[in-house]
Amino acid sequence: MKIANSTRADITEIFRLYESATNFQKTKYTLHWPKFETSLVETEIEENRQWKITIDGKTACVWATTFDDPQIWEERNADPAVYIHRITTNPEFKGQNMVATIVAWAKEYAKANNKTYVRLDTVGQNEGLINHYIKMGFNFLGLYNLKHTDQLPSHYHGNPVSLFEILI
Structure with missing residues (x-):
């Protein structure tokens, strides 16, 4: 097993995995990921954040x-804090x-970058995912209605988010 930054050569696979995850979400939940812009992933790759x-x-996994x-x-x-987005297996x-x-990786990454928290969010009140993240060591901070979603992907618009964090 190896953890590394994604490269431009991974873009097709990243989007294949996003599509697979979205299709799964559609079978289980009313909220699901929209189609993400290629430029979003390209920027993350260029900035070593993917x-x-x-x-x-x-x-x-990505x-x-x-x-x-x-x-x-x-x-x-x-x-x-280090914030984690779009975990896709x-x-x-x-x-x-x-x-x-x-x-485990994120805790070490946070320490190496002088961060105090590892954080993530999920849209909606997905009890299965909430419980999974709690089992992984995250504290569930609750559901929040965001004030400014104009720059966020469409699934955030008008939907509460579940927030999670681990104090390092």
Whole structure:
């Protein structure tokens, strides 16, 4: 297992995994991911904020990070944190607890970058996902209605978000 930054060569696979995740979301929930802009992922790759886990040469999981997330975290954005977005597991690797691997990595990444928190969010009150993140060590901070969603993907518009954090 290897964790590394994604590259431009990974873009097709990243979007294949996003599509797979969105299709799964549509079978379970009323809220699901929109189609993300290629430029979003390209920027994350250029800024070394798009990550992947590879196992035996296959992409097992992808996610993105940022150190700044003011539209979601509002006044809490002032805290030194690493924010995780769009965790997506390859269906071939479901059940191998990729989130636990990401959490362990993120704690070390946060320390190395002088951050105090690892944070993530999910749109809506998805009890299964809330419980999963709690089991992974996150504190569930509750549901929040965001004030400024104009620069966020469409699934954030008009929907509450569940916020989570781990204090390092």
